[in-house]
Amino acid sequence: MKGRIDDAERLAALLEGRVTDGERAALLAELARSDDGLEILGDAAAVTRELEEEDRAAGVLPIRAPRPGARPRLSARTGALLAAGIAGLLLAPLAWRAGRIPQGSYAMNLSRRVAVAGKGLPPGVGSAPRTSVRGADDGLSPGARAVRLGARQVDLHLARIAGDAAAAGAASRDAARLLHAVAGAGTAAAVYERAAAPAGEAVADRDLEAADANAERLAGTAAVRLGAWCEAARFAATRRDAAFFRDTRREVAELAATRGLPSGAGPALGDLRTVLDGGGPVDWAGLRTRLDVLLGAAGG
Amino acid sequence: MTERQDCASLLVQHLGWIERVAASLSRRNGLSGDEAEDFASWAKAKLVEDDYAVLRKFRGESALTTYLTVVLTMLYRDYRVAQWGRWRPSAAAKRRGPAAVRLETLVYRDGYRWRQAADLMHSRGETDLSEDELGKLLADLPAGSRGRPRQVGEAAMAAITDGADAEAGVHAAEAEQERQALGTALARAMQGLNDEDRAILRMRFWQGYSVADVARAMRLDQKPLYRRIDRLLSRLRTELEKAGISRERVRVLTDEDAA
Numbered sequence: 001m002k003g004r005i006d007d008a009e010r011l012a013a014l015l016e017g018r019v020t021d022g023e024r025a026a027l028l029a030e031l032a033r034s035d036d037g038l039e040i041l042g043d044a045a046a047v048t049r050e051l052e053e054e055d056r057a058a059g060v061l062p063i064r065a066p067r068p069g070a071r072p073r074l075s076a077r078t079g080a081l082l083a084a085g086i087a088g089l090l091l092a093p094l095a096w097r098a099g100r101i102p103q104g105s106y107a108m109n110l111s112r113r114v115a116v117a118g119k120g121l122p123p124g125v126g127s128a129p130r131t132s133v134r135g136a137d138d139g140l141s142p143g144a145r146a147v148r149l150g151a152r153q154v155d156l157h158l159a160r161i162a163g164d165a166a167a168a169g170a171a172s173r174d175a176a177r178l179l180h181a182v183a184g185a186g187t188a189a190a191v192y193e194r195a196a197a198p199a200g201e202a203v204a205d206r207d208l209e210a211a212d213a214n215a216e217r218l219a220g221t222a223a224v225r226l227g228a229w230c231e232a233a234r235f236a237a238t239r240r241d242a243a244f245f246r247d248t249r250r251e252v253a254e255l256a257a258t259r260g261l262p263s264g265a266g267p268a269l270g271d272l273r274t275v276l277d278g279g280g281p282v283d284w285a286g287l288r289t290r291l292d293v294l295l296g297a298a299g300g
Numbered sequence: 301m302t303e304r305q306d307c308a309s310l311l312v313q314h315l316g317w318i319e320r321v322a323a324s325l326s327r328r329n330g331l332s333g334d335e336a337e338d339f340a341s342w343a344k345a346k347l348v349e350d351d352y353a354v355l356r357k358f359r360g361e362s363a364l365t366t367y368l369t370v371v372l373t374m375l376y377r378d379y380r381v382a383q384w385g386r387w388r389p390s391a392a393a394k395r396r397g398p399a400a401v402r403l404e405t406l407v408y409r410d411g412y413r414w415r416q417a418a419d420l421m422h423s424r425g426e427t428d429l430s431e432d433e434l435g436k437l438l439a440d441l442p443a444g445s446r447g448r449p450r451q452v453g454e455a456a457m458a459a460i461t462d463g464a465d466a467e468a469g470v471h472a473a474e475a476e477q478e479r480q481a482l483g484t485a486l487a488r489a490m491q492g493l494n495d496e497d498r499a500i501l502r503m504r505f506w507q508g509y510s511v512a513d514v515a516r517a518m519r520l521d522q523k524p525l526y527r528r529i530d531r532l533l534s535r536l537r538t539e540l541e542k543a544g545i546s547r548e549r550v551r552v553l554t555d556e557d558a559a
Binding site: 009011015016017038042045047050054238281284 | 376499506514
């Protein structure tokens with residue numbers, strides 16, 4: 001077995017639908033001639049499916065991955081226009097419901113993206129660079145508080161996905177404390193407090209989604225999202241998940257262009273974007289350090 | 301943190317996943333408990349080998365878990381070849397599930413008589429099927445070992461008769477001729493398909509993967525894939541009949557495959 005299909009990572013990318021149409025065609029041309037290659041691809045697919053079914057049966061949320069068959073076939077521009085048109089047509093009658101039904105908070109969606117189904121809590125949850133929350137009179141700036149809040153939202157959702165009640169409780173408690181100094185955030189704080197209680201896992205995801213969204217709006221969307229992205233990115237860097245950084249590139253650019261971020265965030269975010277946009281092999285340990293610096297600088 | 305420590309830490313973080321993948325591969329390929337443990341240990345040693353070369357090669361183009369799954373699948377293939385040569389479970393056994401694969405492995409790879417194999421599977425809790433059901437299952441599988449030649453004793457040699465009479469020889473020659481004609485016609489018919497269609501048919505029928513697994517492997521929607529496979533089979537039937545393969549033979553062949 002020689003060629004592209006000898007490269008485990010190319011086959012893994014094919015399995016995840018992370019190859020271009022041209023790359024896919026080239027891989028299939030080789031696979032169509034190779035029993036060994038097809039066997040490896042088939043076994044890997046079968047094993048992945050089996051383990052996902054086990055996880056589903058155990059109640060572990062699946063990672064959001066591209067839907068089978070949803071390979072990009074249109075140019076980005078055509079696809080975006082078409083998708084916007086279709087979405088507009090389909091969603092217009094339902095738009096009135098949007099205010100009542102949370103569609104998944106930013107922190108929750110990021111957490112699903114970096115979580116690994118069936119695995120324990122990602123390393124680093126609740127660890128440096130900011131391990132504790134100092135409470136309402138902690139002297140944090142509103143921006144730094146919002147950044148920490150976003151990071152703890154991600155910690156909370158990752159811990160819930162992993163079924164780690166202790167870590168989820170700690171993250172939820174921190175989120176509630178951070179919100180105590182935010183005007184009008186009592187309702188959201190109460191949801192986090194409820195989730196921090198011993199039976200906190202009983203709090204429905206949709207309640208937490210609503211709390212996340214309210215907390216984000218009241219504490220400052222850009223800063224909360226920066227904190228959430230940084231925290232998710234730290235886990236992604238630990239796992240060397242280049243796809244996470246590729247897929248969220250635009251979000252980072254939009255965040256960087258947003259006013260209202262804590263003053264310490266600017267230089268660290270600029271430095272990080274230079275590294276991410278640089279191309280070439282990724283220095284994962286260096287990237288993780290930069291993310292720690294960014295989170296530390298923005299979170300006060 | 302040095303790259304070496306980084307890789308060691310990554311490996312430890314993913315150890316649970318690695319063990320689950322190794323266990324699943326072992327189940328799918330009919331390995332016994334001891335063999336499965338042996339494979340898992342061997343595979344983990346391979347991941348550490350050469351200063352975690354496998355992890356250092358990872359470029360981040362997929363999730364690390366998916367990468368590790370493919371790597372372990374490749375390692376399993378190497379392990380199997382080292383242990384048992386080219387032996388592999390048949391497509392028919394794979395289609396019938398882990399019990400069929402295990403039974404076939406015990407009988408055709410390890411040389412057990414089928415009653416011994418059934419006893420072994422029952423004593424190890426590897427199946428709930430009765431002895432009769434296992435017997436029927438084995439009868440549905442293609443006979444014969446595809447493995448590395450094994451040394452046999454004089455008793456086994458004595459059991460082989462020299463009775464290849466003339467009539468049997470003629471039948472064998474005709475069967476071989478028909479098999480070759482079918483193989484040539486099938487290869488020609490397959491050449492008329494595009495790469496994706498060929499890969500789909502080979503995975504489904506030559507290698508015995510379920511439609512769900514083929515869909516997953518090729519990133520295709522499962523539901524339309526059933527209809528697509530039906531259309532491809534129908535096209536193959538037409539091509540084979542055009543090539544002079546009897547309708548009956550084609551029907552038997554494609555029905556066997558679809559079973």
